[in-house]
Amino acid sequence: MVNRKPTMGRQRIKIEKIAKKSHLQVTFSKRRAGLFKKASELSTLCGVDIAMIVFSPAQKAFSFGHPSVDSMMLRFLTGSPPPPSSGLHQLIETRRDANVHEQNMQLTQTLNQLEAEKKKGEVLDQMRKVDRSQCCWEAPIEELELHELEQLRGALEELKKTVAKQVNNILIQSTSSLPFLAVNGVGEVGNLETKLEIDNASAALHFNNFGYAQKIC
Amino acid sequence: MVNRKPTMGRQRIKIEKIAKKSHLQVTFSKRRAGLFKKASELSTLCGVDIAMIVFSPAQKAFSFGHPSVDSMMLRFLTGSPPPPSSGLHQLIETRRDANVHEQNMQLTQTLNQLEAEKKKGEVLDQMRKVDRSQCCWEAPIEELELHELEQLRGALEELKKTVAKQVNNILIQSTSSLPFLAVNGVGEVGNLETKLEIDNASAALHFNNFGYAQKIC
DNA sequence: TGAGCTATATATAAATA
DNA sequence: TTATTTATATATAGCTC
Numbered sequence: 001m002v003n004r005k006p007t008m009g010r011q012r013i014k015i016e017k018i019a020k021k022s023h024l025q026v027t028f029s030k031r032r033a034g035l036f037k038k039a040s041e042l043s044t045l046c047g048v049d050i051a052m053i054v055f056s057p058a059q060k061a062f063s064f065g066h067p068s069v070d071s072m073m074l075r076f077l078t079g080s081p082p083p084p085s086s087g088l089h090q091l092i093e094t095r096r097d098a099n100v101h102e103q104n105m106q107l108t109q110t111l112n113q114l115e116a117e118k119k120k121g122e123v124l125d126q127m128r129k130v131d132r133s134q135c136c137w138e139a140p141i142e143e144l145e146l147h148e149l150e151q152l153r154g155a156l157e158e159l160k161k162t163v164a165k166q167v168n169n170i171l172i173q174s175t176s177s178l179p180f181l182a183v184n185g186v187g188e189v190g191n192l193e194t195k196l197e198i199d200n201a202s203a204a205l206h207f208n209n210f211g212y213a214q215k216i217c
Numbered sequence: 218m219v220n221r222k223p224t225m226g227r228q229r230i231k232i233e234k235i236a237k238k239s240h241l242q243v244t245f246s247k248r249r250a251g252l253f254k255k256a257s258e259l260s261t262l263c264g265v266d267i268a269m270i271v272f273s274p275a276q277k278a279f280s281f282g283h284p285s286v287d288s289m290m291l292r293f294l295t296g297s298p299p300p301p302s303s304g305l306h307q308l309i310e311t312r313r314d315a316n317v318h319e320q321n322m323q324l325t326q327t328l329n330q331l332e333a334e335k336k337k338g339e340v341l342d343q344m345r346k347v348d349r350s351q352c353c354w355e356a357p358i359e360e361l362e363l364h365e366l367e368q369l370r371g372a373l374e375e376l377k378k379t380v381a382k383q384v385n386n387i388l389i390q391s392t393s394s395l396p397f398l399a400v401n402g403v404g405e406v407g408n409l410e411t412k413l414e415i416d417n418a419s420a421a422l423h424f425n426n427f428g429y430a431q432k433i434c
Numbered sequence: 435t436g437a438g439c440t441a442t443a444t445a446t447a448a449a450t451a
Numbered sequence: 452t453t454a455t456t457t458a459t460a461t462a463t464a465g466c467t468c
Binding site: 223225226227228229230242243246255 | 457459462
């Protein structure tokens with residue numbers, strides 16, 4: 001009678017670029033999920049902020065962030081690292097903490113993908129406008145004339161409005177649109193091994209996903 | 218005779234904020250290291266770019282990035298998401314790939330801390346100047362007068378120069394200043410369990426550490 | 435693709451030096 | 452603090468469906 005084990009179990013692998021493409025894709029998916037989970041655990045356990053962006057082999061960007069990657073995006077888009085104690089930041093955190101205690105990774109990621117796609121498109125659209133009015137970020141500032149600055153100012157106003165609108169979307173999203181996230185008591189979901197841990201006083205997790213601004217200028 | 222086991226081994230913990238502060242600190246250190254290791258493995262295994270920033274409980278920022286967090290910093294500092302295919306980005310990547318195949322996590326992190334501290338100080342200094350000339354990023358753009366824009370322009374020029382200088386530093390750092398990173402063959406270092414895997418054709422890892430711009434305006 | 439299944443490699447909670 | 456050591460909890464490689 002054969003005593004062959006059903007599988008050979010986990011095998012040790014060398015940490016070097018995986019050659020087989022199909023294999024690489026599988027490993028990427030699994031490990032990315034694992035990495036995001038670890039990040040969320042660290043964030044929750046120690047109450048710290050984490051932002052992470054991972055580009056897939058196909059150059060698609062996946063992100064994780066606590067309290068949200070959106071705030072990182074805003075830092076990008078507004079061009080200045082806003083003080084962590086700024087009103088906006090506080091507001092976002094407060095609303096989140098008050099309403100969202102824990103999110104399921106997979107479900108949220110999927111839902112956010114939709115939202116993020118729209119967001120991305122809109123923002124890129126605005127940025128293209130800024131760019132069209134003057135590719136000022138890349139060009140030496142010295143070369144800008146005053147009237148060009150005025151032109152730029154107009155474009156920036158537009159961009160600011162767009163960003164503001166998106167902040168609003170973020171807030172709305174955090175507070176009301178995801179009923180299953182709003183309160184304690186979420187049970188087993190998908191293939192999660194145990195029911196979700198309820199974090200009764202600390203910060204929320206936030207998984208998000210957005211495409212990267214490929215080429216603006 | 219007592220048959221008590223020497224330790225009770227790893228215990229299951231709830232994923233919620235750790236109450237005991239000393240305990241939290243230990244967990245943070247360990248898990249942060251683990252997270253960075255996982256990130257570097259994913260980066261190497263799948264040949265993808267990853268950027269990550271983790272704030273410690275004491276608000277100190279730790280970062281990991283491939284090919285470098287510096288490029289992320291530049292995106293922040295220059296205020297525009299530069300196209301991934303921009304000349305600068307390409308140049309950085311090319312030089313890195315050509316010269317650095319693998320870096321040791323611990324050693325690099327330590328070395329970069331020094332560099333990053335200087336960098337941080339210098340940049341913050343410039344930003345303070347920008348801020349002093351006009352706290353424009355937070356104020357509605359509409360309220361800016363033209364002469365204020367000119368003033369701001371001057372400050373931005375300075376900031377740009379600083380950033381440019383730092384880009385240069387990054388390039389220099391990548392190409393010449395770290396002899397032990399330049400080629401294959403690094404052996405056991407510190408408490409790493411096995412000798413470093415040599416990644417003979419793929420991208421370099423880069424661990425970095427920098428303080429966060431706390432409050433500019 | 436994506437999910438589920440071992441069996442094994444790793445990460446890490448506690449205790450301790 | 453930072454480093455070791457256990458013993459155990461988790462992550463995941465290779466398969467199958």
